[in-house]
Amino acid sequence: SQQGEEDPQALSIQEGENATMNCSYKTSINNLQWYRQNSGRGLVHLILIRSNEREKHSGRLRVTLDTSKKSSSLLITASRAADTASYFCATDGGTALIFGKGTTLSVSS
Amino acid sequence: SAVISQKPSRDICQRGTSLTIQCQVDSQVTMMFWYRQQPGQSLTLIATANQGSEATYESGFVIDKFPISRPNLTFSTLTVSNMSPEDSSIYLCSVAGTPDGNQPQHFGDGTRLSIL
Numbered sequence: 001s002q003q004g005e006e007d008p009q010a011l012s013i014q015e016g017e018n019a020t021m022n023c024s025y026k027t028s029i030n031n032l033q034w035y036r037q038n039s040g041r042g043l044v045h046l047i048l049i050r051s052n053e054r055e056k057h058s059g060r061l062r063v064t065l066d067t068s069k070k071s072s073s074l075l076i077t078a079s080r081a082a083d084t085a086s087y088f089c090a091t092d093g094g095t096a097l098i099f100g101k102g103t104t105l106s107v108s109s
Numbered sequence: 110s111a112v113i114s115q116k117p118s119r120d121i122c123q124r125g126t127s128l129t130i131q132c133q134v135d136s137q138v139t140m141m142f143w144y145r146q147q148p149g150q151s152l153t154l155i156a157t158a159n160q161g162s163e164a165t166y167e168s169g170f171v172i173d174k175f176p177i178s179r180p181n182l183t184f185s186t187l188t189v190s191n192m193s194p195e196d197s198s199i200y201l202c203s204v205a206g207t208p209d210g211n212q213p214q215h216f217g218d219g220t221r222l223s224i225l
Contacts, residue, residue, distance in 0.1 A: 042218035
């Protein structure tokens, strides 16, 4: 069963703009992970945030986690055309991951 | 992080045939997972491949349709049996980071399977 639900399902922006994607989940978690998938290829891991963390940065990426609201957000700053991809949040379902439906980001130049 | 090699990267198969997908990891890992991603959808866990024991299947997936082997700590195969067009998907293997789950899971590049 899918736990994470991303919002929006699709997002179109111009290069240089910021992109924000949100993820909600239903049960308690140990961690939440964000992945990127380009054109139906494999998943690239972006950031893992633990349940006791509230914010994490990696380059142009910023992830927040609010366990009281069971939600997370991924912010991509100064987006580039190369950021065009699908983004998924995933929560730990014990050992395997439970994925949300994903947000498709399109960045036009 | 583990490097995961998946073969084949893509294939086009005839209805009724079977295909075995291989997943090789460059280090020993305890847990390996197989996921399916149907067109335009998210990833769904098929099964957990356990070394030395039967795979653990998720609801909706059965061993007769998706037999899995895990002969050692670096290798696993997934077979998609008696394929139909509904099996057209991307199949991905992944490995767990650490037993406590606080290291990221990494994925292979996936196998894009089309059934005619």
